[in-house]
Amino acid sequence: MKSIRRSLTALLILLVIPPLRGAAQTIFREPLSPRIVTYAISVSLDPVEKTLTGKETLTWRNTSSDRVGELQFHLYLNAFKNSASTFMKGSRGGHRGIQMAGGGWGWIDVTSMKTADGEDLTGRIEFIHPDDDNDKDQTVIRVPLSKPVLPGQTIKLNIDFTAKLPRIFARTGYYKDYYMIGQWFPKIGVYEAAGQRYAVKGQWNCHQFHTNTEFYADYGVYDVEMTVPKDYVLGATGILVGEKDLGDGTKSLSYHAEDVHDFAWTASASYLDLSEQWKHVKIRVLMQPQRSHQAKRYFESAKAALEYFDRHVGKYPYPNLTVVDPAYGASGAGGMEYPTLITAGSMWGIGSELKFAEIVTVHEFGHEYWYGLVGNNEFEEAWLDEGINQYYETRAMNEVYGSKTAAVDLPGFTAGDFEVTRLGYTGMRNKKIAPIATPAWMFKGGGYGNLTYQKTAVFMTTLERLIGRPVMDTIMKTYFERWKFKHPCERDFVAVFNEFVPKYHGTKFGRNLDWFFDQVLRGTDICDYELTSIESRLVTSPEGLFDSGGKKVSAAPNDSARGAKLYDTRVLVSRLGEIKLPTSVLVRFENGDEVRQAWDGQARWVDFNFRRPEKVAWAMVDPDVSLVIDVNLNNNSKTMEPERVPIWKYTVKFLFWIQNFLSLGSMIG
Amino acid sequence: MSILQAFSTGFRRATSEPKMVFVLYLLNLILAIPLALAFRSVLLTAFGSSMAPAAMMESLDFTVFQDFMNFHYANLQTVLGQVLSVFVLSMIVQTFLAGGILTVLQDQAKYTSADFFKGCGAYFFRFFRLFLLFGLILVLTAVVVAVVVFALAEGLTENASSEVTELWIRLVAFVLFLLPVMLIMMAGDYAKIHMVLHDQRSAFRMCGKGFAFVVRRFLPAIALELLMLLVPVLLFAVYLVLDLSIGMTSGPTIAVMFVIQQLYMMLRAWTRVFFLAGELALYRNLQSRPFAAFDAAPVAPGIDKV
Numbered sequence: 017m018k019s020i021r022r023s024l025t026a027l028l029i030l031l032v033i034p035p036l037r038g039a040a041q042t043i044f045r046e047p048l049s050p051r052i053v054t055y056a057i058s059v060s061l062d063p064v065e066k067t068l069t070g071k072e073t074l075t076w077r078n079t080s081s082d083r084v085g086e087l088q089f090h091l092y093l094n095a096f097k098n099s100a101s102t103f104m105k106g107s108r109g110g111h112r113g114i115q116m117a118g119g120g121w122g123w124i125d126v127t128s129m130k131t132a133d134g135e136d137l138t139g140r141i142e143f144i145h146p147d148d149d150n151d152k153d154q155t156v157i158r159v160p161l162s163k164p165v166l167p168g169q170t171i172k173l174n175i176d177f178t179a180k181l182p183r184i185f186a187r188t189g190y191y192k193d194y195y196m197i198g199q200w201f202p203k204i205g206v207y208e209a210a211g212q213r214y215a216v217k218g219q220w221n222c223h224q225f226h227t228n229t230e231f232y233a234d235y236g237v238y239d240v241e242m243t244v245p246k247d248y249v250l251g252a253t254g255i256l257v258g259e260k261d262l263g264d265g266t267k268s269l270s271y272h273a274e275d276v277h278d279f280a281w282t283a284s285a286s287y288l289d290l291s292e293q294w295k296h297v298k299i300r301v302l303m304q305p306q307r308s309h310q311a312k313r314y315f316e317s318a319k320a321a322l323e324y325f326d327r328h329v330g331k332y333p334y335p336n337l338t339v340v341d342p343a344y345g346a347s348g349a350g351g352m353e354y355p356t357l358i359t360a361g362s363m364w365g366i367g368s369e370l371k372f373a374e375i376v377t378v379h380e381f382g383h384e385y386w387y388g389l390v391g392n393n394e395f396e397e398a399w400l401d402e403g404i405n406q407y408y409e410t411r412a413m414n415e416v417y418g419s420k421t422a423a424v425d426l427p428g429f430t431a432g433d434f435e436v437t438r439l440g441y442t443g444m445r446n447k448k449i450a451p452i453a454t455p456a457w458m459f460k461g462g463g464y465g466n467l468t469y470q471k472t473a474v475f476m477t478t479l480e481r482l483i484g485r486p487v488m489d490t491i492m493k494t495y496f497e498r499w500k501f502k503h504p505c506e507r508d509f510v511a512v513f514n515e516f517v518p519k520y521h522g523t524k525f526g527r528n529l530d531w532f533f534d535q536v537l538r539g540t541d542i543c544d545y546e547l548t549s550i551e552s553r554l555v556t557s558p559e560g561l562f563d564s565g566g567k568k569v570s571a572a573p574n575d576s577a578r579g580a581k582l583y584d585t586r587v588l589v590s591r592l593g594e595i596k597l598p599t600s601v602l603v604r605f606e607n608g609d610e611v612r613q614a615w616d617g618q619a620r621w622v623d624f625n626f627r628r629p630e631k632v633a634w635a636m637v638d639p640d641v642s643l644v645i646d647v648n649l650n651n652n653s654k655t656m657e658p659e660r661v662p663i664w665k666y667t668v669k670f671l672f673w674i675q676n677f678l679s680l681g682s683m684i685g
Numbered sequence: 686m687s688i689l690q691a692f693s694t695g696f697r698r699a700t701s702e703p704k705m706v707f708v709l710y711l712l713n714l715i716l717a718i719p720l721a722l723a724f725r726s727v728l729l730t731a732f733g734s735s736m737a738p739a740a741m742m743e744s745l746d747f748t749v750f751q752d753f754m755n756f757h758y759a760n761l762q763t764v765l766g767q768v769l770s771v772f773v774l775s776m777i778v779q780t781f782l783a784g785g786i787l788t789v790l791q792d793q794a795k796y797t798s799a800d801f802f803k804g805c806g807a808y809f810f811r812f813f814r815l816f817l818l819f820g821l822i823l824v825l826t827a828v829v830v831a832v833v834v835f836a837l838a839e840g841l842t843e844n845a846s847s848e849v850t851e852l853w854i855r856l857v858a859f860v861l862f863l864l865p866v867m868l869i870m871m872a873g874d875y876a877k878i879h880m881v882l883h884d885q886r887s888a889f890r891m892c893g894k895g896f897a898f899v900v901r902r903f904l905p906a907i908a909l910e911l912l913m914l915l916v917p918v919l920l921f922a923v924y925l926v927l928d929l930s931i932g933m934t935s936g937p938t939i940a941v942m943f944v945i946q947q948l949y950m951m952l953r954a955w956t957r958v959f960f961l962a963g964e965l966a967l968y969r970n971l972q973s974r975p976f977a978a979f980d981a982a983p984v985a986p987g988i989d990k991v
Contacts, residue, residue, distance in 0.1 A: 304847075306848070306849055344845070344848050344851070345845075364847065364852070365848075365849075365852065420747070424747075427929050429744065430744060430745075431747040432747065435748050436747070439747075439751045442751065442752065443751065443754075648755070649737065649748060649749075650731070650735050650737040650749060650756070651735060652737075653736040653737065654733075654734050655735075655736050658732070658735070658736075658738075659736070659739045661935070661936050661939065662738040662742045663728045663729060663738055664936075665741070665742065665933050666724075667722075667724060667728070668721075668933070668939055668943050669933070670721050670724045671717055671721035671946075672949075674720050674768060675714065675717045675953075676950075677768065678716055678717055678771065678772060678775040679713055679953050679954070679957070680772075681772060681776035681779045682782075682783075683870050684776055684816060684820055684870065
């Protein structure tokens with residue numbers, strides 16, 4: 017009896033005590049990705065010195081057929097080491113409008129690197145600069161190996177590192193007792209075998225950290241044990257598998273993540289830790305206490321995004337999602353994506369009329385698909401995640417919050433998320449500054465955000481409206497399924513369109529869509545169609561002098577037919593831009609009849625002529641507003657009876673506000 | 686005389702001069718109309734016979750608006766440049782009108798156009814010199830105060846623990862910035878009043894008198910100003926409610942709102958007279974008493990019983 021009681025007690029203890037690190041725990045029964053890398057990291061945060069001290073065991077598998085004689089690593093934190101780094105030179109000390117605070121430098125040192133059999137590689141570490149000739153940049157290292165890693169073989173390295181976190185202005189670092197820790201550990205690059213993406217021979221793809229660039233890494237498994245002060249709330253990529261009190265005022269938490277290509281974590285003493293469930297996903301919101309009333313907006317938008325992507329793209333495979341609300345003073349950490357963890361951004365007092373919190377949440381969640389699950393190279397082809405994701409953000413936001421109200425919903429002034437996105441492109445001073453298909457660090461003259469995010473979303477929407485949403489969804493679902501947990505490139509993306517569009521539309525759009533992508537992705541031209549003029553003239557008999565019986569007879573014009581007037585209507589449409597897209601023209605006559613004419617959009621101009629008993633009322637090119645890439649939609653229509661009431665409305669409003677403004681003069685005069 | 690009495694005197698005097706208020710309103714409208722027509726011309730050029738403006742009827746359609754701005758911003762900028770020019774002209778006109786307003790108000794007589802414009806002419810150059818002097822003081826003070834106050838606020842917000850704290854710091858900074866600006870504008874009004882009542886000519890002396898009055902009679906002067914400020918604030922709140930509830934979504938509602946807007950502007954003109962009349966009443970009363978008498982008055986409930 018006693019032994020039974022003892023056994024029951026032991027069983028109870030086993031059930032109650034949370035599993036400690038080392039307890040075998042898996043998320044997926046079968047690997048979802050190739051799992052080329054495995055990281056086991058133990059790291060300790062010093063909240064006084066703002067430093068990290070870590071031990072990393074990396075296992076890398078050579079999946080190529082090459083003998084790999086060296087390894088390359090990213091040391092991202094060195095971007096913040098001094099003003100001579102490539103990142104800081106490009107950013108001039110700022111990022112997304114936030115300046116780095118004085119003295120907030122950050123860095124990372126690899127203090128030891130050894131192979132599993134004890135060979136010390138530390139002395140062989142060499143900084144390299146594959147993208148520029150900046151010898152002060154220390155964001156990439158190469159490590160020559162004594163013995164190459166043979167095809168199919170793995171190499172295990174034990175790496176010790178110390179890092180000083182920067183004061184947050186660009187994604188990662190600290191602000192007071194708030195920590196958002198991303199790009200923080202020595203991270204191996206991607207070895208691309210010949211034929212993979214653009215590689216003609218096997219090579220490391222390991223770019224320096226630039227102002228505009230983000231990341232690229234192989235999928236794998238992460239086991240990370242983080243030691244932080246005991247009162248800190250911690251969130252991280254993956255799932256919590258163990259927690260222990262170390263008895264010295266600190267605790268360690270172990271997280272396990274599978275089939276991801278990065279690992280980030282956050283810690284703060286002030287977080288409110290909230291959670292809700294959406295189907296199989298536990299949504300955790302780490303909220304700043306003074307903004308706790310905004311948490312429901314995060315939950316609502318995160319659930320809406322999960323629902324939307326699940327329906328229109330594919331299944332979110334992970335069991336959890338953490339939404340981080342950055343601390344006041346650390347807004348530079350906001351609006352960033354990491355596997356299963358996103359940082360959003362809210363502000364006290366900002367009501368739901370301004371949907372910034374929702375937009376950021378939906379956008380960053382979307383990256384779980386376009387970046388997280390489909391792992392394109394963000395350095396070289398940022399549009400493949402940022403642009404596609406921006407497109408899906410606008411779709412989801414418009415569906416959930418309204419196409420005219422998804423960004424701003426104030427009395428008398430509303431704006432949809434797509435409308436704001438489109439402005440990002442159409443409002444550019446120089447829309448031709450670069451093609452979208454430009455490596456992120458090569459947007460030297462500007463336009464990275466406008467072209468990579470906004471123009472891509474605009475051309476994707478244009479394409480969707482041309483080929484139809486069902487076809488678009490089929491294509492994007494296929495692209496997602498084919499390329500999840502892989503590294504696709506532009507060629508792979510276009511190939512899916514070229515495969516499916518002819519299937520659904522035959523040759524309506526040609527044999528393939530290369531002509532479309534050549535213009536919008538690889539070209540810099542703009543699109544602008546104009547309804548130039550409309551007119552209807554009464555058909556009359558010819559007038560003037562006519563030869564008749566050897567004489568010149570004068571003829572006066574007569575109506576076309578007594579009692580049945582006819583009008584010649586001419587609708588002139590012009591192509592003002594260089595981009596050529598198929599469209600149509602809708603002509604409405606006074607009796608309400610409408611005629612729609614297709615136009616291939618190729619010529620500089622085209623006129624449509626009609627002879628009918630009614631005059632034209634109005635005409636419109638692109639009546640379905642499919643070509644949202646058209647930079648001026650206001651010139652797409654003409655009417656015989658222009659609506660002047662709206663003009664009066666704004667004239668009257670303007671008059672009123674000017675009267676008010678002028679009356680301010682009485683305060684001094 | 687209590688502050689409430691000065692307030693009610695101002696209210697009565699302004700209300701009893703509808704013709705003068707109408708003249709002020711009319712001049713404001715005359716200055717604004719060419720600008721509104723120029724704006725209308727920009728809209729007509731931009732949209733021509735396009736159907737796009739129809740989408741702007743319900744509310745400001747963001748897409749139509751953004752395409753308009755992308756292609757016609759330069760034209761709009763020209764109009765906005767004209768607005769600034771007319772604003773300068775308007776300040777000079779207001780300077781001109783102030784003499785007329787105070788002439789009518791000081792006489793306690795009914796408005797006549799002849800008296801009004803005679804007063805405008807009589808004080809124009811004197812007021813214009815005051816306008817230049819106070820304009821300079823205002824700009825210099827605003828710049829200095831802005832630099833100091835906002836730099837201080839910036840420093841304080843760096844260590845703020847939340848955006849709520851930051852918001853309060855910035856709000857306090859804004860009030861601290863507004864206070865001297867408001868005092869200078871009040872001093873400007875009292876300088877004009879002194880000039881008219883005592884038929885003075887020196888702008889510098891009157892400037893000193895204006896500041897002396899505001900500083901010495903700070904509490905009643907500021908209390909009256911704040912009390913009177915409630916009137917335009919209330920008027921604007923009423924206007925906003927009407928604007929939001931009526932909207933401008935059809936020809937008739939645009940016409941209705943036009944009438945309401947113009948009534949509102951008449952009331953704005955009325956507030957100009959109201960402010961000067963209230964300040965004149967307070968000035969007359971306080972200047973007729975020795976300064977010590979005010980100082981001796983009880984502070985808390987007696988602020989309005991000087």
